[in-house]
Amino acid sequence: MPLALGTFIVPLIVACSMFMENVDATVIVTALPAMARDLGQSPITLKLAVTSYVIGLGVFIPICGWVADRFGSRNVFRTAIGIFMAGSLLCAASRSLEMFVAARFVQGIGGAMMVPVGRIIIFRSLPKSDFIRAVNYLTVPALLGPVMGPPLGGFITTYLHWRLIFFVNIPIGLLGIWLANRHIANMHEEHPGPLxxxxxxxxxxxxxxxxxxxxxxxxxxxxxxxxxxxxxxxxxxxxxxxxxxxxxxxxVLDLKFLRIPSFNASVAGGSLFRIGLGAVPFLLPLTLQEGLGMTAFVSGAITCASAFGSIFMKSIVSHVLGRFGFRRTLIVNAALAGVSIAIYGLFTPGTPVWLIWLVVLLGGVFPSLQFSGLNSLAYADIPTKEIGRATSVASVIQQVSLGLGVTIAGIVLQVSHRIQGHSTIVWSDFWPAFFAVALFSVASIPVTMRLPANAGEEIARGRRGPN
Structure with a gap:
């Protein structure tokens, strides 16, 4: 396969799995209040629907690298998509919180193998100079999930029934399996060793x-x-x-990779950043629906604005990192991202909808830049033969960080609600949660500051030129 074509096709196939995950995640958080009413639970309690998925990831991501090495990355990738689809159907059939949490755990098992193994496929198929271009090809189609997910989930929840949102994944998954069969080689290590x-x-x-x-x-x-x-x-x-x-x-999780400065900054510093950003998809729809009284459809139409900001940033991220370097960009951008999260907590019932939409749009720019930089920097100094094991470490810490963001936000929201003594959740209950998680994004700066000034220089040079 020609290099240029491979740089495009392989990330696009993996993007099918990321598209599934992103659609699933965004439609679920948009539908949480409606799910809570049907299942007889508080909307805050439904954070378990998010964290149970992360627990599934945390259990099985550590062995994704070994499984891919042992059975072949294409075989594992296809099987993972199938498990994720089965979990989606179980979610649609759930009649209690316990069953729904178990179904989300099944989805987590599929996600644990699906996206990390997809990354292994990408980074083993391409030279380092093409890493960030490949990441862009990967993430731009995957960002269509956050664009389509919130309004689609909001529409289905408002005008049909929330159970139908879980059928959206099925045709996407079937397409991903078909493309993987045609275009992905079944790469694996001959002697991965015992688990x-x-x-x-x-x-x-x-x-x-x-x-x-x-x-x-x-x-x-x-x-x-x-x-x-x-x-x-x-x-x-x-x-x-x-x-x-x-x-x-x-x-199973080789912590020696954290001794590599670029990997440590991406994973350890990035974990703090992800705690802050992981809370936003959970908090923002709840704020708009429970705090400001919007319908799920209007809430979804607003929250999808962040995806448009992310897509815009993807078009210029190569030039930003090439011009300012990884270290300076990640430090300044983390501060801006923290400010943008805190601003979400200032929304009130009198805030114009157009202004909320514009703030959410701008708020999508900073995570997009940060994640592109962090994900590419992680593998800058990792030998090709160690990419599978390094991916396991990075993926576990990244996903658990996102789950911690939801959990921490939920705890702060519960405390704020009880201290203020409101009988139901109101808009003023949310600002402490947004402010708290914003601090985590800012807290990633000291870790990034330890990077050398020329960190990721080889990758940055590879990014210059057309995308």
């Missing part, structure tokens, strides 16, 4: 218990005592894994 089952149990159990415990804090499903106990046990398991990984020959 680190002990490390897998420690890391998966620790992440699951910690995230689930945080999600239960302040809720009504379990007592706060049990929730805190789950958090403590999960934290202890994660600490045990950290000690174990220092001595293991090939741990």
């Amino acid at each position: 680190d089952w002990f490390g897998f149990i420690l890391s998966a159990g620790g992440a699951s218990l910690f995230m689930l415990g945080l999600s239960f804090v302040g809720g009504e499903l379990v007592s706060n005592g049990k929730a805190v106990t789950m958090c403590v046990v999960g934290a202890l398991l994660l600490a045990a894994y950290w000690l174990y990984a220092q001595r293991a020959e090939r741990p």
